[in-house]
Amino acid sequence: MGEVSRYLPLQGGIVYGPVNSRRLGRSLGINLLPRELKLCAFNCVYCQYGPTTVPGFLSSPIDPVKLPAPSEIERALRSALRLYPGVDYITFSGNGEPTHHPRFSDIVSRVTAVRDELAPQASVAVLSNSAGAADPRILKSLECLDRPIMKLDAGNERLFVQVNRSHPSVSFEAVVRGLSELKHPNLTIQTILFSGEPDNSTDDEIDDWAGLIAQIEPSEVQIYTIQRSPATLGIFPLAKTLLDDIAARVSVRTGVNVRSY
């Protein structure tokens, strides 16, 4: 018998689901990335897909043959929406970071047009690592979505490097600046908190992070903890009571609605 992987399997196609999500209801996922590998400029210590094996996106050009073309994505979404016209969300997610697809902007236009035609009640969202927020073209596409859900796990560059282990071309300062410029009415920040090595849940780290939340002014912040086997050993989930306490403290300090899951 082969070894059972402790990581989540990669998505095998373009459209998957619908999945029942605690935060998004019934959501159809769209994977813009290759089927056989995770493509991401980050290598987060907790990644459920395991370690990033192709590091970076700027230094290693993506083979366009391995990426779905915008027309293919549109076709796949049309077929799925004929089967599931009542979904609540259509969400860019999948095998890594959706905004790394070089034709992300064209894809966003096509997906929102298909949504208008076949499932006007559905919102279009992205689950993003926020690296693209540093690029003004990607920022523009994010503004066209109903709900950009953006990752921010650290309140300073030292911790960002330890937790997200990003490609050196990603500047923490530029990411935070981009998120601060993204004045979207439904901007959501998502943060995974944990203890161990590294630990982004200490009072000092939460203090720095809350300072950035106050600067970015999202409509909502969602905090949660690790649930499956992380990519790196040595980090541990937080108790729900601690998450609730952090959510309450940061809500009071920033005036932003912080929810714990």
Ligand code: SF4
């Ligand atoms: S950003 Fe997401 S896909 Fe990329 S390494 Fe982190 S958790 Fe994994």
